[in-house]
Amino acid sequence: MFKRLKGFADLYEEEGEKFALMEKEARRIFGLYMFEELRTPILESTALFKRSIGDSTDVVQKEMFTFLDSKERSMTLRPEATAGVLRAVIEEDLIRERTVGRFYTIGPMFRHERPQKGRMRQFHQINCECLGTDSPYADASLICMLMEFLRALRIKDIKLKINSLGCPECRKTYLEKLRDFYASHSREGFCPDCQTRMKNNPLRVLDCKNPGCQEKLANAPAFREHLCEDCERHFDAVLDLLKKENIEADIDSHLVRGLDYYRRTTFEVTSGQIGAQTAIAGGGRYDGLISALGGADTPGVGFACGMERLALLMPKPSIPRPVFFLLAPQSGQRQRAFALAEKLRKLGLSGEMNYADGSFKSLFRQASRSRARYCLIFGPDEARENIIQIKNMDNGEQKTAPLELAADILIQDAQGPDSPAAVEF
Numbered sequence: 001m002f003k004r005l006k007g008f009a010d011l012y013e014e015e016g017e018k019f020a021l022m023e024k025e026a027r028r029i030f031g032l033y034m035f036e037e038l039r040t041p042i043l044e045s046t047a048l049f050k051r052s053i054g055d056s057t058d059v060v061q062k063e064m065f066t067f068l069d070s071k072e073r074s075m076t077l078r079p080e081a082t083a084g085v086l087r088a089v090i091e092e093d094l095i096r097e098r099t100v101g102r103f104y105t106i107g108p109m110f111r112h113e114r115p116q117k118g119r120m121r122q123f124h125q126i127n128c129e130c131l132g133t134d135s136p137y138a139d140a141s142l143i144c145m146l147m148e149f150l151r152a153l154r155i156k157d158i159k160l161k162i163n164s165l166g167c168p169e170c171r172k173t174y175l176e177k178l179r180d181f182y183a184s185h186s187r188e189g190f191c192p193d194c195q196t197r198m199k200n201n202p203l204r205v206l207d208c209k210n211p212g213c214q215e216k217l218a219n220a221p222a223f224r225e226h227l228c229e230d231c232e233r234h235f236d237a238v239l240d241l242l243k244k245e246n247i248e249a250d251i252d253s254h255l256v257r258g259l260d261y262y263r264r265t266t267f268e269v270t271s272g273q274i275g276a277q278t279a280i281a282g283g284g285r286y287d288g289l290i291s292a293l294g295g296a297d298t299p300g301v302g303f304a305c306g307m308e309r310l311a312l313l314m315p316k317p318s319i320p321r322p323v324f325f326l327l328a329p330q331s332g333q334r335q336r337a338f339a340l341a342e343k344l345r346k347l348g349l350s351g352e353m354n355y356a357d358g359s360f361k362s363l364f365r366q367a368s369r370s371r372a373r374y375c376l377i378f379g380p381d382e383a384r385e386n387i388i389q390i391k392n393m394d395n396g397e398q399k400t401a402p403l404e405l406a407a408d409i410l411i412q413d414a415q416g417p418d419s420p421a422a423v424e425f
């Protein structure tokens with residue numbers, strides 16, 4: 001028997017329903033903010049990810065699924081969506097004369113990490129990018145949209161953490177301070193990864209999850225105190241807009257995030273209820289990235305949510321009940337029953353029918369198991385008289401109706417004040 005690969009999952013039943021609900025709510029809410037869907041390829045050239053995510057990041061160094069194709073070209077299964085979205089925006093000239101382009105992408109991403117609860121090798125992201133404006137309103141609006149989305153999914157007890165990573169100018173000054181701090185402290189107590197990062201990616205040391213490193217970093221200089229005037233004004237404006245919208249944001253001066261392209265605003269939404277992997281969404285501003293990829297100098301800000309992690313936090317979704325189960329015990333009536341089922345679906349009524357002969361008892365059991373609100377019975381007697389039995393599966397009431405009125409009766413009933421078309425269970 002074939003088995004799925006480690007870190008890869010089949011999605012079905014409750015988790016499948018949750019994914020469908022997430023996608024529906026994402027499309028609804030992002031649509032209100034005028035985001036449009038952009039689907040990009042899952043496979044891209046490796047160089048794209050190296051250039052955008054950064055050579056020294058864990059994602060590029062250790063986590064990409066990379067291989068050579070038959071012509072020895074290096075390809076990578078996308079580990080995140082931003083790089084591909086920006087490649088498409090540049091290549092297809094998607095911003096053109098509009099000033100701001102807003103795009104969302106939903107789909108699988110691949111990172112070769114050690115699998116655990118909430119951490120998969122194939123996982124799914126809902127990703128949003130807002131391009132063409134460096135206004136703090138764009139950052140705030142994006143975060144409001146994310147929080148609105150999480151609220152619609154009824155996800156509770158989450159925390160929004162925010163930081164500013166400045167621009168290349170103030171980052172230079174800050175990195176000097178940070179290097180001075182590392183130099184004045186013994187390396188003992190820092191994990192081996194951080195000891196390397198101090199040299200090649202000093203910012204990343206700040207968000208190491210190792211408790212020993214965090215203890216050593218307690219008095220590390222905070223970026224907020226070294227922002228240039230413009231970056232400080234930008235950050236304060238974002239914080240102020242969020243506050244006015246009653247969105248609580250904790251400033252976390254160690255929030256750096258694992259991808260190198262961020263500038264100014266960075267943020268993460270976390271939950272303490274999904275084990276070690278606490279981040280359910282993360283993002284930030286990346287002005288300068290589009291020009292680094294060969295496009296015009298276009299600022300951008302975005303985020304991505306991990307759908308598997310959201311699913312762990314969502315309450316069980318209600319599943320709509322089918323309206324009918326059409327029971328045709330004998331093959332002689334099945335063609336007419338089939339035509340009726342087709343007619344009902346064309347009128348918007350959901351349901352199924354039996355295709356095989358069976359005893360009334362076993363077919364009725366099938367009807368109950370389908371959770372249908374009505375069982376429609378169409379046997380030889382009903383066929384002869386052009387009638388149908390309609391049994392209400394909730395209260396057991398059964399009535400006989402002319403066959404041609406079956407659809408009208410179900411529609412009327414489904415629209416009645418006491419009979420919602422979809423009943424929660």
Ligand code: HAM
Binds near residue numbers: 125302
């Ligand atoms: P990221 O923080 O690397 O950001 O990923 C975003 C979210 O994807 C995480 O918060 C987490 O929920 C989920 N995630 C990441 N890795 C895994 C995994 N192995 N298994 C399950 N879920 C995972 C980005 O990817 C950026 N591209 C976000 C962004 C968009 N920034 C600007 N625009």
